[in-house]
Amino acid sequence: MSSNILEVKNLKTTFSSRKTSFNAVDGISFHVAKGETLGIVGESGCGKSVTSLSIMGLVKPPGTVSGDKIDFNGVNLLKLSKKEMRNLRGSKMGMIFQEPMTSLNPVYSVGDQIGESLKIHKKLKGKVLKEKVVDLLKQVGIPRPDEIYHNYPHQLSGGMRQRVMIAIAMACDPKLIIADEPTTALDVTIQAQILELMKDLQSKKGMSMILITHDLGVVSEVCDRLVVMYAGKVVETGPVKEVLRNPSHPYTKGLLASLPKKGHKEKRLNFIQGQVPAPINWGNGCRFADRCPYVINECHKSIPALVKVSDSQESACHLAVEGGERVNNDLIETAR
Ligand code: SF4
Numbered sequence: 001m002s003s004n005i006l007e008v009k010n011l012k013t014t015f016s017s018r019k020t021s022f023n024a025v026d027g028i029s030f031h032v033a034k035g036e037t038l039g040i041v042g043e044s045g046c047g048k049s050v051t052s053l054s055i056m057g058l059v060k061p062p063g064t065v066s067g068d069k070i071d072f073n074g075v076n077l078l079k080l081s082k083k084e085m086r087n088l089r090g091s092k093m094g095m096i097f098q099e100p101m102t103s104l105n106p107v108y109s110v111g112d113q114i115g116e117s118l119k120i121h122k123k124l125k126g127k128v129l130k131e132k133v134v135d136l137l138k139q140v141g142i143p144r145p146d147e148i149y150h151n152y153p154h155q156l157s158g159g160m161r162q163r164v165m166i167a168i169a170m171a172c173d174p175k176l177i178i179a180d181e182p183t184t185a186l187d188v189t190i191q192a193q194i195l196e197l198m199k200d201l202q203s204k205k206g207m208s209m210i211l212i213t214h215d216l217g218v219v220s221e222v223c224d225r226l227v228v229m230y231a232g233k234v235v236e237t238g239p240v241k242e243v244l245r246n247p248s249h250p251y252t253k254g255l256l257a258s259l260p261k262k263g264h265k266e267k268r269l270n271f272i273q274g275q276v277p278a279p280i281n282w283g284n285g286c287r288f289a290d291r292c293p294y295v296i297n298e299c300h301k302s303i304p305a306l307v308k309v310s311d312s313q314e315s316a317c318h319l320a321v322e323g324g325e326r327v328n329n330d331l332i333e334t335a336r
Helices: 049-056 082-088 110-122 126-139 158-170 188-205 218-221 241-247 250-257 329-333
Strands: 005-014 023-033 038-040 063-066 069-072 095-097 178-182 208-213 227-232 234-238
Touching: 005 038, 005 049, 005 208, 005 329, 023 049, 023 208, 023 227, 023 234, 038 049, 049 069, 049 095, 049 178, 049 208, 069 095, 110 126, 110 250, 126 158, 158 178, 158 188, 178 188, 188 208, 188 218, 208 218, 227 250, 234 241, 234 250, 241 250
Parallel strands: 038 208, 038 227, 095 178, 178 208
Antiparallel strands: 005 023, 005 063, 005 069, 227 234
């Protein structure tokens, strides 16, 4: 039996119109082990959120999802019908979005919204249903749960609404939670509380989690391993501690250098020059080439493959080789 709850192989999410077609997610592979928290990191436009929507079967037309497999607990999600995916969502897989106000329905009470999937998937009703919902409100740290049960989303603070979203995602004890920037819309102090809550619930319930974020600081707090995405591709993977201590890919190095340092007194932070290119400008080479301080001629000619740089770390850079040496002297001589 596999030790992984999720195995994604060669996932492609394509958006087509009459004039153009591009893969917002372009042949990516990764896995999530049982009980593990995987961070997917990158700037806006790198394909992180599209990846999560593709796994959940929530990509809307004209988007299409293809690939070798999205194996969830032994079932290839690419082969399921819409109805089968609907049954899976909310029962075996839960999702937490960035902005709870747009995900919660303003005209239903908190209790009704948490109870909905319990009614559908667990067939709970009446007193038993209400008790379970109140218990979930307690578990996510909501005070006065009997009273809040009857509240509507607009009556709650941002942090409380996100706790409600977590309760909804967890209601049916899913095996996997996908959280897409769950703390980005919150104040810094509330962010820390929500991350702590998610970490705590995940370890108590033994769930697996994918945490999507642009913030490597968040990843270092919560995740076991990470996948760094850039322009639809995976550019680096590995255990969080290793990657943060010894990043291999120039993009990961740039993200790390952009983090505020403890005791940092200067007003200006480091940042990666330029922007993630639009798919129309991806070309045939490394998509990071226009922003990379190490760029060499080869980078403009071919897309680097993901190669092992240590037992557990992989990097997609022409300068990366097995063992983590920063490479191929012939290529470096041609660097500008
Ligand atoms: Fe930089 Fe070239 Fe590596 Fe891309 S392949 S990250 S451009 S050195």
